[in-house]
Amino acid sequence: MKCRVCREPAVIDVRRHNANFCTEHFLRLCRDQVGKAIDEFGMIARGERVLVAVSGGKDSLAVWDLLVELGYDADGFYIGLGIGEYSDESGSYARAFAEHRGLNLLEVDLPGDYGYDVPSGARAARRVPCSACGLSKRHLFDKAALDGGYDVVVTGHNLDDEAAVLFGNTLRWQSDYLGRQLPVLPARHGFPRKVKPLVRLAERETAAYCVLRGIDYIVEECPMADGNKHLGYKEVLNALEVASPGTKHDFYFGFLARASERFRPEAEAEQDDLHPCAMCGAPTVAEVCAFCRLVERAGGRGSVT
Amino acid sequence: MGAVKVLLRNPRREIDVTGPVTVNDLLTRLEINRESVLIIRDDTIVAGDAVLAEADAVEISPVISGGAG
DSSP: OBOTTTOSBOSEEEGGGTEEEOHHHHHHHHHHHHHHHHHHHTOOOTTOEEEEEEOSSHHHHHHHHHHHHTTOEEEEEEEEOOOHHHHHHHHHHHHHHHHHHTOOEEEEEIIIIISOOHHHHHHHHTOOHHHHHHHHHHHHHHHHHHHHTOSEEEOOOBHHHHHHHHHHHHHTTOHHHHHTOOSEEOOBTTBOEEEOTBTTSOHHHHHHHHHHHTOOOOOSOOGGGTTOHHHHHHHHHHHHHHHSTTHHHHHHHHHHHHTHHHHHHHHHHHHHTOEEOTTTOOEESSSSOHHHHHHHHTTOOOOOO | OOOEEEEETTTTEEEEEOSSEEHHHHHHHTTOOGGGEEEEETTEEOOTTOEEOTTOEEEEEEOOOOOOO
């Protein structure tokens, strides 16, 4: 296997590009794809302050590294979710990454700062753990960005994540979700701008980027995610991808180009109903936002800002 | 006679596979989708057509993560 660019021995094949790459040119491909996504969708302007949501996993550490490589001013934000040893280990990877590169990592600890953890919060709110986790993270990312004066929140969602979410939303025709499944969500109604610079990179590529850049990340899957639907959708899509390389890319980018606009009115209608949460001031369609209700049910504290 | 030592994750376990074998054939033999893993030897990625010799030790590192939030 030879590198498409230099004809030296390749370390990885990217079948949807019908190409193989050596280490140097694969890393360049990753930087180019992230730069292209940022430019194509107008994600981040030069000079803006960026907050990267960091989990200690491959995607968030890769996107943080890539943004710094591309010259952006990016701090990290890590949330301790209280998921036993998994959280201890993932936090140590995030801290080691930041320390090694001299980057600024902000931290919030759910048990220490809010009095609950993801397992207990999920039980109390009668949500599946991934739902309670996602809800908590979205609220705290928004709050950290607004409190810290950041212009944009970056998440490590990759092509596989977006294709799998799109697959799930399409199976159920969740038109409001489809209307806001975009690589950029503009700042509005008290939400900061949120962007996904990894949408042009598959999951296997972000993992390869970390290995080839010497970035240590948590490989073990979150114990709370075991058997969730999202993983099942990814398996289905990967089975299609092996048979027909480029399927995930065509599914997601075809949706963005030819279908997402059709669902926009429903997503925007929901935005019109937003008003400040009676407890914390975050935008919500209810009197009290879902995060404050979760904290209250879990017997936590600190939901009032 | 040696064997290729293969470390698998989630759950973590080690198996022996008769070599020599290419990375792609190893994945086929183990019924693992090549889109969902990287093969790592000596801290770097091994290409699909690379031949794993007996006494090689490799890790099949999963790349799929479950977070959608």
